[in-house]
Amino acid sequence: MVTFPSDLEGFGNPVLEASAFRKPLFVNNYPVLKDMLNKGFDFILFNKIVDEKCLKKAERIMLNSKYREKITDKNFKIVKKYFSFDCLIRALGEILQIKKIE
Numbered sequence: 001m002v003t004f005p006s007d008l009e010g011f012g013n014p015v016l017e018a019s020a021f022r023k024p025l026f027v028n029n030y031p032v033l034k035d036m037l038n039k040g041f042d043f044i045l046f047n048k049i050v051d052e053k054c055l056k057k058a059e060r061i062m063l064n065s066k067y068r069e070k071i072t073d074k075n076f077k078i079v080k081k082y083f084s085f086d087c088l089i090r091a092l093g094e095i096l097q098i099k100k101i102e
Contacts, residue, residue, distance in 0.1 A: 001023065001024045001025070001026055001058065001061065001062065002014075002018040002023045002024070002025050002026070003025075003026040003027075004018075004025060004026065004027045004028065005028050006028060006030060007028050007030050007048060008030060012032055012033060012036055015027060015033070015036065015041075015043075016036075016079055016083050019041065019072075019075040019076060019078070019079045020076065020079045020080075020083075022072040022073065022075070022076050023072065024043075024044070024061045024068055024071055024072055025043040025044065025075075026043070026044045026046070026054070026058060027043045027044065027045055027046075028045075028046055028047070028048060029045045029046065029047050033045075039078050039081075039082055040074070040078055041074075041075050041078055042071045042074055042075060043075075044057045044058050044061070
């Protein structure tokens, strides 16, 4: 499990990298994280203070391999869909097509 207690982050590369390597994340709910959560990521979230709910979810992830795999696979698929090189290539292709027309 990767812990990410930062409350200031420019974008969240460590969070994306951990998700890409199928690691569960214990993440402070910093402002930019909202954009990632809107895409459907499933993390253990805390708001500067770790509460009982966070600890229960962490325990479940650590002790239940099927649940852990479900969450990490879900996060991996989201990274692949929105943040992979294939996604970048598609986006750049669209930009270049627009530029050719103009």
